[in-house]
Amino acid sequence: MSQSTVSLVLSGKASGRVAAATADLVRAAADELGYQPNAAARTLKSGASRTIGLVVPDITNPVFGHVLRGAQSAATAAGYTVVLVDADGDGTGGEASVRALRQTFVDGLLVFAIAPPEAALAPGGPPVVLMDMPDGDLPTVTLDLKGGVHAAMEHLLGLGHERIAHLRADIAEPTFAARAAAWARALHGAGLDAGEDLVARCAFTHTAARAAGNTLLARDPRPTAVLCDDDLLAAGLLLAARDRGLTVPGDLSVVGFDDMPLAELLTPPLTTVRFDAQALGGRAVDVVLAHIRGDEDAPRRAWIETSLVVRESTGPLPRP
Amino acid sequence: MSQSTVSLVLSGKASGRVAAATADLVRAAADELGYQPNAAARTLKSGASRTIGLVVPDITNPVFGHVLRGAQSAATAAGYTVVLVDADGDGTGGEASVRALRQTFVDGLLVFAIAPPEAALAPGGPPVVLMDMPDGDLPTVTLDLKGGVHAAMEHLLGLGHERIAHLRADIAEPTFAARAAAWARALHGAGLDAGEDLVARCAFTHTAARAAGNTLLARDPRPTAVLCDDDLLAAGLLLAARDRGLTVPGDLSVVGFDDMPLAELLTPPLTTVRFDAQALGGRAVDVVLAHIRGDEDAPRRAWIETSLVVRESTGPLPRP
DNA sequence: ATGAAAGCGCTAACAA
DNA sequence: TTGTTAGCGCTTTCAT
DSSP: OHHHHHHHHTTTTOOSOOOOOHHHHHHHHHHHHOOOOOOOHHHHSSOOOOOEEEESSOSSSSSHHHHHHHHHHHHHHHTTTEEEEEETTSTTTTTTHHHHHHHTTOEEEEESOOOOHHHHHHHEEEEEEEEEEOSSSOOEEOOOOOHHHHHHHHHHHHTTTOOEEEEEEEOOHHHHHHHHOOOOOHHHHTOOOOGGGEEEEEEEEEEHHHHHHHHHTTSOOOOOOEESSSSHHHHHHHHHHHHHTTOOTTTTTEEEEEEGGGGGGGSSEEEEEEEEEHHHHHHHHHHHHHHHHTTTTOOSSEHHHHHHHESSSSOOOOOO | HHHHHHHHHHHHOOOOTHHHHHHHHHHHHHHHTTTTOOOOHHHHSOOOOOEEEHHHHHHHHHHHHHHHHHHHHHHHTTTTTEEEEEETTTTSTHOOOHHHHTTTTTSSSEEESSOEEEEHSSOOOOOOOESSSSSSOEOOOOOOOHHHHHHHHHHHHHOOOOOOOEEEEEEHHHHHHHHHHHHHHHHHHTTOOOOOOGGGEOOOOOOHHHHHEEEEETTTSSOOOEEEHOOOOHHHHHHHHHHHTTTTTTTTTEEEEOOOGGGGSSOOOOEEEEEEHHHHHHHHHHHHHHHHOOOOOOOSSEOEEEEEEOSSOOOOOOOO
């Protein structure tokens, strides 16, 4: 029996070209021998690896774990495999890994919220889609950050708050810039000032947030509510409030971002902006896949909704 | 200029075989053209992909994120890439992904604390090392769970506790069996009984732990301390204690496991057993690499130490 | 309905 | 020191 017959059968192109009996024979033999087609040879010949790469800034963050899951299940359904790169994991901001990936012949690349490694953009490469990072040229899947922040601010404003501060991650990424802009817009929309006295910045850890929070809460007049760029920062701020003998939500309302698992476990449970990270991953896969196939109408923009989860860290303005 | 010359130069085997001037020329040209050797062809020819696969049960758990990082940096240093598979991510317990990986020609496979997918063990496959899962045949890297539990129990015993319960993850994995055995041993060692009345079981979520905790804490006599299989379960138990008006550590001491980021953020901050997840990942890579190279003295067993981090969720036995 | 043969891009043994 | 050549295992076209 010849190679080509086997190839035809095992790659499911046998219908109408190979006798059913022969096909069954082939499958039985393959099964018995535990035969697995060699992916390298297949890739070499066909020029496609049926693999897509996903670059995330920090896989240690559960949010990105969910993104990976969503991506993995969408990819598996389409017969693709996803390969994860943690940009911090290799000590080169992902450059080394992305280079390795491209060599490896990924058919597509998903880059989440970090300056895309140069290597990802080099010409001649596979289609790239950016996640949570608006861009003029590349296709993107973005979160409705504005909507999420807006909902949070409406909630706070509705509770009577006016001095609503913003605890920012001190990281120059569009995702954080978008949060800041939406915060300021909401304040302006309510006829309020979005001054620097309402802004605090810190590194992306709860320890840094605690320190920055202590400074922020020492200001006079003190903010009565704080919107935080992430749940981790909100957790640090909760600690700072406790440091200063402030009660949440009695003296201070706190809103987080991401709805990480810990949000529910904090004291008090955190009001936070949630988005469906798994859907984000799945959607991004759908988009690259369309570009890989070369679809005429492959989407260039996709959005993932956000929503506000109200728990116990927000309450009415304290009456002095 | 011939293919072989270029190949020699670019794979760093030029010394003494290619003129320095030619080599420079090749490199310059490669650089200018942005030439990347085709990994599929290289793999096909050489039979090695310089890629190792890592299978984890739940990438959403920060612990596994750290494992991946450790693995990734050790691998990068050795010129390898690591490919992650989340066993839950593809809806087939990792079978589909592992099969894909093997097709992809991983040179080695790391499997963390889940029944290794059948596909991983099929004969003719690459070397496999198991993490946190003792096994007779395969090489393993295991945590010193006994040591960790022992330290926690000594701590509790030293505080005067005698009714030390065990809140267990209801999952049949060796890692949890080891914790249970060590818990019982410590109790016996102190002349105490390790009866079923001190045991509670629940699914691996804080909600389940909260429910199980409520039941456990309603027993008479009530345990004065609880060892939990994971920080997430401990977080659920903290909630249960609060449900019942119990104070921690005043009325109840709680010990977690893993030292997840949230441990520090809970109220009160959690006493917990820590291990260096990053080191675990790195060590596992070192071990597979040795097996891949076919080293005579490739290690079959490696251990990662654990330690007890004492925070504020444990305290002296309540005086009735 | 099946088989023969070419070639994907690389490495390595060998020849010049 | 450089070039020629033979595959690695597969897919696919073309002949049978």
